[in-house]
Amino acid sequence: MTGYGIAHRETDRYSATVEIKSLNSKTLDLSLRLPRFLQDRELEIRNLVTKSLVRGKVNLNFDFTRPMAARTTSMVSRPALLAAFHELKAVAHDLGIHASEETLLAALRLPGVILTASEMQAEPEEEVAWEELLPLVHEALEHLNQFRQNEGQALTTEIISYVDRIRILLADIDRHDPTRIENVRQRLQTHLSELTKHEQFNAVRFEQEILHYIEKLDIAEEKVRLISHLHYFTETVYLPEPSGKKLAFIAQEMGREINTIGSKANDSTVQHLVVDMKEELEKVKEQINNIL
Incomplete structure (x- = not known):
């Protein structure tokens, strides 16, 4: 949402400049600085900026001055x-x-x-029509939106690199999963041999607990859902309409699956990969704040 746009016009009667700056914000926070004779146009300008920029902490400065020659010839x-x-x-x-x-x-x-200079500029609207100055606001908004678009393209490349890194880490987890399962199986066999020798061993109860334990260790569904979220995120980031809020929601769901994988894995290698995935996801969330 960061952006900058400026439009300037110089004539023999006046000099006019519209400068618009935008920073990140969850909502539209618009601040206007207008010359006195344009105060009655504030609502129109606000509506125009709101429709064009949607969100951001926006400062619009409309500077209007008259050349010295124009001021002195009619003193x-x-x-x-x-x-x-x-x-x-x-x-x-x-x-x-x-x-x-x-x-x-x-x-x-x-x-x-x-007449003083202030008295001469007291009512310039009689000389300069609003319809003559309005295109400057449109031009500045166009420049700002182009700035946002250029920044968005670079930002998209950066975010996709983080998402691709998560996808690679997930593939590493998938490749390591058979080893993880084998390690769990060996640990269970060792514990089983010890427990079966105990006099109070209950085979039925033990089987139920083993099934419950194995179910808790299974991360297949989480891996499928996470890869689905990664694909959906990639598709959404290229949509032409504003999608920042949707991307934030998808990132939240990605984090949910990553956390579940980490809690169910019971494996140090997977835990390390999960930490790396969380780090990449935090980078994604940070950059989503810059997207409309």
Whole structure:
């Protein structure tokens, strides 16, 4: 879910930049920083980002400035200056004072005649329509999603390598299983020879316990289910739609089977292989957090 997208437009009237950053998050956590004249567009922008990005801790910064030339050419409000000058000229006439250049300078000092930069940008929406700026948001979102897609391709390769490693370890367990069973059989035969010599030996009860013990040692079903989960995980990771939650669930089921194999194996070699499988599975789970 990590991503970055930026879009910029420079004209003789304004400079506009939309920058979007995204980090991992289970839900969409969106933070907007908009110029004042776009505050009424916040809901529209939120809906647009939510539909496009789905999840992630997202920061969107919309920067809007006007070039210095555009700010300085209109610093003087001609209508306000003319109105102020004529008003002062009329007052001077009533007082019998001759209007001069000082009258013009006095008019320039009156409020509203010379506009500050903030006053000039107070209502830029009159000059720049939202429809002209909206494509910048779309462009930044497209760049961010392309960033995510590129990262996702690399991430997919990495995750599949971990899954393949689990598959190899499972094959090692499968190859070692006959040896494990033989070791268990030998141990049982040794114990059996000792127990049958005991005066209170109950053959029926012993047979029931042996069957129960052997059933608990059988890991065939767990191996079949685990290999099935591995295949399903590989298929799901290549799906075009968001599948992060499904992958997390499959990984959870994989962990369940691995734990059961470890608890039933009663064999040091298998236990070591199970530890390695758990390590690879943890790597898978860590990277799943980066997938939508």
